[in-house]
Amino acid sequence: MLWFLLLKNSKMTAFICTRFAQSILVLFIMSLLVFGGVNLVGDPVEMLINPEADQAEVERVIRELGLDRPVTEQYWYFLVNAFKGDLGSSFIFGEPALKLIIQRMPATLELAFFSLFISLIIAIPLGIYAGYNPDSKASKVIMAGSILGFSMPTFWVGIIFIMIFAVQLGWLPSTGRGEIGTFMGINSSLFTLNGLSHVFLPALNLALFKISSVIRLTRAGTREIILQDYITFARSKGISEKRVVLIHVLKNILIPIVTVVGLEFGSLIAFSTVTETVFAWPGMGKLIIDSIYNLDRPVIVAYLMIIVTFFVFLNLIVDILYTFLDPRVRIKGDHQ
Amino acid sequence: MSPKLRKFLEFCRDFSSNKVALVAFFIFLLILFVAIFAPLVSPTDPYDLNTVSIMNSRLPPFTEDFSGNYFLLGTDGAGRDMVSAIFYGLRVSLGVGVLSGIFALIIGSFFGISAAFFGGRYESIIMRIVDIQLSFPSILVALIILAAFGKGVEKTIIALILVQWAYYARTARSSALVEINKEYVDAARCLAFGNTRIMFKHILPNCMAPLIVVGTLQTAHAISLEATLSFLGLGLPITEPSLGLLIGNGFEYMYSGDFWISIFPGVALLITVASINLVGDHLRDMFNPRLQ
Numbered sequence: 001m002l003w004f005l006l007l008k009n010s011k012m013t014a015f016i017c018t019r020f021a022q023s024i025l026v027l028f029i030m031s032l033l034v035f036g037g038v039n040l041v042g043d044p045v046e047m048l049i050n051p052e053a054d055q056a057e058v059e060r061v062i063r064e065l066g067l068d069r070p071v072t073e074q075y076w077y078f079l080v081n082a083f084k085g086d087l088g089s090s091f092i093f094g095e096p097a098l099k100l101i102i103q104r105m106p107a108t109l110e111l112a113f114f115s116l117f118i119s120l121i122i123a124i125p126l127g128i129y130a131g132y133n134p135d136s137k138a139s140k141v142i143m144a145g146s147i148l149g150f151s152m153p154t155f156w157v158g159i160i161f162i163m164i165f166a167v168q169l170g171w172l173p174s175t176g177r178g179e180i181g182t183f184m185g186i187n188s189s190l191f192t193l194n195g196l197s198h199v200f201l202p203a204l205n206l207a208l209f210k211i212s213s214v215i216r217l218t219r220a221g222t223r224e225i226i227l228q229d230y231i232t233f234a235r236s237k238g239i240s241e242k243r244v245v246l247i248h249v250l251k252n253i254l255i256p257i258v259t260v261v262g263l264e265f266g267s268l269i270a271f272s273t274v275t276e277t278v279f280a281w282p283g284m285g286k287l288i289i290d291s292i293y294n295l296d297r298p299v300i301v302a303y304l305m306i307i308v309t310f311f312v313f314l315n316l317i318v319d320i321l322y323t324f325l326d327p328r329v330r331i332k333g334d335h336q
Numbered sequence: 337m338s339p340k341l342r343k344f345l346e347f348c349r350d351f352s353s354n355k356v357a358l359v360a361f362f363i364f365l366l367i368l369f370v371a372i373f374a375p376l377v378s379p380t381d382p383y384d385l386n387t388v389s390i391m392n393s394r395l396p397p398f399t400e401d402f403s404g405n406y407f408l409l410g411t412d413g414a415g416r417d418m419v420s421a422i423f424y425g426l427r428v429s430l431g432v433g434v435l436s437g438i439f440a441l442i443i444g445s446f447f448g449i450s451a452a453f454f455g456g457r458y459e460s461i462i463m464r465i466v467d468i469q470l471s472f473p474s475i476l477v478a479l480i481i482l483a484a485f486g487k488g489v490e491k492t493i494i495a496l497i498l499v500q501w502a503y504y505a506r507t508a509r510s511s512a513l514v515e516i517n518k519e520y521v522d523a524a525r526c527l528a529f530g531n532t533r534i535m536f537k538h539i540l541p542n543c544m545a546p547l548i549v550v551g552t553l554q555t556a557h558a559i560s561l562e563a564t565l566s567f568l569g570l571g572l573p574i575t576e577p578s579l580g581l582l583i584g585n586g587f588e589y590m591y592s593g594d595f596w597i598s599i600f601p602g603v604a605l606l607i608t609v610a611s612i613n614l615v616g617d618h619l620r621d622m623f624n625p626r627l628q
Contacts, residue, residue, distance in 0.1 A: 026468055030480070037484025147617065151610035153560050155567045156583055156602035163595050267473040274475070274564055278587075289568055292483050300483050307476065315471040 088298030097302035108283035115203035119210035127218025149212030158278035175280040202279040357618030360611040378420035428578040433559035436496035444504020452512035511543040552616035
């Protein structure tokens with residue numbers, strides 16, 4: 001159906017082609033920037049080679065890592081190999097950088113999904129309440145809380161969580177990932193109790209910012225929906241207020257919220273870098289921070305390239321979907 | 337009374353109508369004062385090796401050492417007074433946040449207004465770059481810059497400018513587009529003023545209100561982002577101890593229960609960011625014609 005639309009509409013095809021070309025251009029510029037930048041900083045040789053090694057040993061390692069060739073040549077090899085799916089091997093682990101990152105991806109995704117779930121569960125009821133009773137004391141407290149949530153630095157809240165729930169009360173573990181269970185062929189620590197107890201604090205921490213923004217979104221949406229005719233109609237039919245809110249308001253508010261939150265899923269992955277570092281969560285984010293400390297260039301470059309590619313294509317898909325879904329976004333001169 | 341003064345007084349009255357924002361504004365002024373005059377208001381100089389004694393390390397809040405120094409918020413791992421460390425940290429955090437905000441404001445409004453003014457291909461290229469950049473979360477943009485080029489004061493400021501400029505450019509363009517069609521711009525064109533003069537002497541001052549709103553909210557964001565990056569060890573070097581670094585330093589003592597080393601700098605950060613956000617929120621409501 002989409003392809004049919006595409007063929008019928010040459011303007012649309014042109015639009016998608018331009019966007020695609022732009023995405024490739026962004027990726028290319030990013031690769032130059034990342035590779036160039038990483039190669040200007042620090043000296044990995046110093047960190048990797050035993051300080052007591054003799055000159056011959058040092059030269060052998062430099063040759064092995066390809067660091068003796070000119071930067072332009074290194075970049076060219078990097079590009080060629082990147083197309084083959086080889087982003088170099090970690091200086092520290094001696095394993096392919098791509099493999100290291102993919103190994104840690106499930107942990108990050110699991111954390112991001114669980115925190116998305118937590119934020120929706122907490123924020124939607126609060127947001128509906130604040131939109132439904134905009135002048136009540138409780139709503140004002142909720143809204144003030146959401147401003148506070150915007151202002152609180154995530155990492156600091158994470159530290160406080162650890163202090164209260166792990167150090168003082170000893171209720172929940174504060175570091176690492178728990179036992180991993182298997183359910184329907186998926187391995188995840190969300191399927192064991194021990195795993196859940198490990199993921200809870202970091203996920204709540206990561207969710208805080210999302211909770212604040214979803215509360216605001218839901219409140220604004222609820223205030224708008226409540227004035228609609230169909231709500232008045234539902235009320236005039238004698239439906240209880242509880243049912244009006246739970247069925248009519250909730251159903252209509254869910255669609256835009258899920259869309260927006262889904263589109264912003266990428267930002268959760270970006271922000272998980274911070275949470276993973278605080279809670280020593282073995283995901284991609286912690287890997288990149290550790291690699292920066294260790295000047296592990298191939299892993300830094302690979303991580304940045306993977307995450308940039310991910311975002312560029314996520315945005316491309318969102319752009320294209322929007323033009324199909326929302327006629328107002330469609331390119332001018334479309335309907336002759 | 338001159339019209340300018342009257343307008344200013346009217347603005348002050350409008351602003352004070354929201355008590356929360358007014359209180360937040362005074363708190364912010366106080367923080368600003370402390371940050372600027374940190375060496376004068378701090379009880380001790382936390383980075384003077386002659387006064388800091390390792391014997392005093394990790395003292396809890398409200399203690400006094402043998403020579404009669406009183407530590408209201410305790411001391412950190414090196415025996416520094418936390419109150420003084422926080423005052424000096426505020427200075428670094430606010431300095432970096434405000435400086436990057438000003439640069440981003442200048443760069444962003446330059447590109448935003450010139451894009452609106454010249455239009456055409458130039459405008460679409462600039463706005464496309466803005467769109468692309470805004471599609472990346474701010475922490476990711478900063479992470480790319482700092483991971484690729486390493487940490488440091490000027491690199492952190494550059495990263496924060498790059499994170500913010502797009503917001504200013506977008507705001508400046510949208511308000512400049514409205515201004516460009518007004519008669520005073522036509523009048524200036526008839527007088528054959530140069531483009532630069534029209535853009536920055538005539539259009540820019542009329543775009544300031546929304547830019548100031550974006551500026552306050554962005555500065556709060558920049559301060560918080562800098563703290564995050566410094567905590568991760570990617571932002572400022574250890575020689576410029578911002579609040580984020582102080583929190584990071586305290587993190588290693590958390591597990592032994594020495595909460596004050598990272599909690600109090602965090603409280604200072606939270607109060608700073610929240611007060612700026614509250615002022616910014618209120619300014620936005622004031623300038624929003626739909627709410628008037």
